[in-house]
Every structure is written in structure tokens, then in C-alpha cells.
Amino acid sequence: MPAIEILGLEKTYSVGFWRKHTKRALHPLHLTVEDGEIFGFLGPNGAGKTTTLKLLMGLVFPTAGSARILDHEWTDPVVKAQIGFLPEQPYFYDHLTAHELLEYYGQLSGVPAKQRKVRVDEVLHQVGLRDVRGVQLRKFSKGMLQRVGIGQAILHNPKLVFFDEPMSGLDPMGRREVRDLMEELKHKGKTVFFSTHILSDAEALCDRVAIVHKGELRGIGAIEDLTSSVQGKVEMVWQGSLVPASIKALGAEIHVSGDRVRAIIDENQQDAVIDILRRERQRLIAVIPVRTSLETYFVEKLRRSETTAGRTA
């Protein structure tokens, strides 16, 4: 059973004073997220990521299409008890303390009183806010609010968690902690759906990603599949700092650092370079096929969609 099935959700807003003009925020989107995976929803700012999340949360209503979450209609209130949501740049009731806010959200999520008390303490500890549990949120920094946001999203032990730009406003330690938390959630069998434009986070965490741009899905797949297309080049690494002239003559891209030399060459020159290194008595350490990074794939997808849009116009 997939955790999320998006069946052609689309959103068009009426704009202008008389609401006569329309702006399409999301083209019909079809997407499936499997149970227990970390799914990255990637795209530049304004791509339609937040609109998709708001549609799934019932905060905005679709122009057409539907979705199923955890095998229920996405509008079914039963679903809401089983999901957690962290909005982008979250803002909370700042008259409350971190403890009171989590307590309040626990009440709204239907967590029984006894369990709630324990769970609120656990979560405060988990997101590193135990020492400031009694401080009103109006005194919190952006990073601390982000931690509160993450805490409220996981408080009721949901099966599926939606994070909208979860690393936003966090320092490197905080980002690391969020990454660890997501992995922990996956380890516990939870499904994580998170939107981001920080590709390194997606590459480090996600089982699969989808790329959206200008409200349209541009690509979807497992990270390994998207990045596995070999570019026809290999990276050869050997010990030392000597770069034989015959290798330079092949037009290789050479990088020397410490006692390592890295040379990027065409795949068909691989045997010739190995022979040269053997002849020069250099110790070969590794031969690695150069793969497309997620960033390269992402930029390429965006560039292609820009070109297509330009041609259509």
C-alpha cells in the first residue's frame, strides 16, 4: 500500500481585482510515495512544492484531482490523526511556552492525557529544547522555532510526516540533527515526505525524489537511477604527485592534492592510462566511473524545461 497517491491534483488561482485572470500554481500532478521511504520533493523557489503540501494538508482546495493518504481519501479526518506537518518558516502561538504549545497540539491531535505528558517531554528532549521548555516562543530564535516545528510534527507519533523545507534556519549542527531524525523516523518504519531546494540534503537522505518546476513534475526516480547515467568518463586516482607527460598529453583533467593525483579521462583512454602508470611504477588506487550528481541532473532538468517553455512561447 503506497503511503501517498496523488491523482492529478491541480491548482489554479484567480488573480487580479476582478478575479478574471488565472494563475496555474500546479499542473495535474501524479505521484506515488511508497510506505517507509524518505521522499524528496525538489524544486526551485516558487516551483509548486508548498502548494502541493497545502493541497495535501487541506489548507487549499484543488481545482481538480484527488489524493489518497495511508489508504484513505486525503480529506478524511482519520488521515489527519496519522500525519505530521511542518510548514515552511513556521510561526507558532508566541504567547505559549514550548511545553504549552506541544501540550496544546497534543490535545488537538487526540493524544491521551497520560501519554501526552510523557510524549511532550520526550519530544522536547529529542529536538533539544528541554532546557527552554518554560520560555515563551516570542523569545525564540528562528532555529529554535524550527525545532519546535519539527517537534510538533512528530509529537503524536504519526505514520507519515510532511516537512516543508525542514533545514531552513538551522545551523550545521541543527541540520545534522534533523537529518539524523529523518533517518530515525525511516528506521521506525515511518514515511517522510520533504520538500527542499537544498540538493545535498536530498542526495544524502532520500530513497526517491521528484523534481517540480513551474508547477509541473519534471522527473522522478530513485537517487541511484537518476545519478547513475555514466557520463563516459572515469576518474583515476593514484598515489604520489607525479603526473606523467603522456597522461597530460591525453588531455586529462588533473587535480593534485597531498600525495594523491586525480585524473578525469575519457572511458576509452582507461587502459592506456593504466599501462602508463604501470610503466612509471605509480600505485593505482581507484578507478571510478564519473556519475551525474543530483545537482547536475536537477540543473539539466530545469534547463530543459526552460528551453521547452521558451519554444512553446
Place this chain on the structure above:
Amino acid sequence: MKGRIAYIASNTFREAVRDRVLYNLIAFALLLSGAAILVGQISIEIEKLVVINLGLTAVSLFGVVIAIFIGIGLVSKEIEKRTLYTVLSRPVRRWEFIVGKFFGLAGTLVVNTFFMAVGVFGALFYVSHKFVRADALILVALYFIILEFLIICSLSLLFSSFSSPLLSAVFAFSLFVIGSFAEDLRNFAGMAHGISRWLATGAAYLVPNFSAFNVISSIAHEQPVASQLVVQNTLYALFYATMALSGAVLIFERRDLK
């Protein structure tokens, strides 16, 4: 369901208290004690009348201002600050949110009115040195003021569910002023002819009839209030507030939270 409404109401009440809304009580206390001391010195035999009139009018006006200025932000502020996102992504229905907010604000006003009422009775005791049986009628006036607040809360929420805070304040305050002269509007409708009669009659019955809730003057003169009026006003306030709240729910149920 009941639990969620109660939690939202209690959070709304707590927010009002922590945002120092009840600080208005200090201004009220200063106004009333100042007035009591002043009329005690200058009035001859009418101190009680002045204190009751002034005290209850102040209770009403302070409450109306609070009801409008908190009420208009109850929904729009939550949308603007996006605090609603983490509430409505939980098993909370939109109508529960509106009803919870209404009860939270109404609760704040009831507590506020309670403290003001203590102040009014205190000032009354200061000028007349004793309580008489007729003073109990002040409680009826206070009850009518609370009923008035329920209508204003629901109207503020209705406007807040689709409009900006500024426009909502203008609408709500205009309705309060027009509603305070609803009897005059009805009299005018009775005298008008043709289309203006229809329009005036429609407007007279559409705006809340706040003039029916204003018994301050007659109570200050120790005139009793007919029990029929108490029942009538109670039913009218409940009906009007329910209609306005239903309107707010209908609009909010369809609203995109951009």
C-alpha cells in the same frame, strides 16, 4: 469534537490574557473610581444614577471595543501568521476552529465583564454606602450587555473570515452603531413609502437590534425589566449569533489559506 473546541477556546482565552487584554480593567477602574469620587462631591441625590449610567455604559463600550478588536483578528491574524497551518493539519475541522475561537473570545469578555461589574458595584457602594433590592436589576443590564457581546463577537468573526482586519473593524463598528439605532430605523421604515420603505424595513431587520438590549437608563431609574424582554433578548441574541457564526463557518469552509 467538544474537547477540541474547548482546547481552542481555552487557547484563545489564554492568548487574550497574556496579550494583556485584561489590562483595560485598570483603565476602567481608574475611570470609575475617578467618576465616583467626583460625583460624590458634586451631585445632589443623583450620585447613584450617574454611577450606574456611567458604569454600565463604560462596561458596554469597553467590551464592544475588545470584542471588535480581538474578534476581527481571530481568523485573519491566524492566516497571516500561518499559525492555522499546524492546527488545521490536525484532526480539527474548520467549523470547530471557528466555534472554538468564538467561545474563547466570549469567555474573555464574560470574565472581563465580571471584573467590571465588581467595579460598578464597588463604586455604587462608595456613593450610596449600602445596597438596595433594586440594585439587583444591574445584573439584568449586565446580562443584556453580555448578550450584545455575543452578537458582536460573532459578527467580528464573520467579517474576519473573509475580510482584512481593517475592513472587518469598519464593518463591525458600523453595524454596532447602526444596530444601536435599530429602533429609529424601524420607525423610519414605518413612515417611509415605496421602495425606500422596503429597503429601510429590510435593513432594520437585518442589522442587529442593539437598542433592545439597552436598559441602562431605565435600570438607573430603578424601573423593572419585563421578564418577556429577557426571554426575547436571549432568544434573539442566540439566533443572531448562531446565524452570523454559521455564515463565518460557511465562508471559512471554502476559503483557500494561501
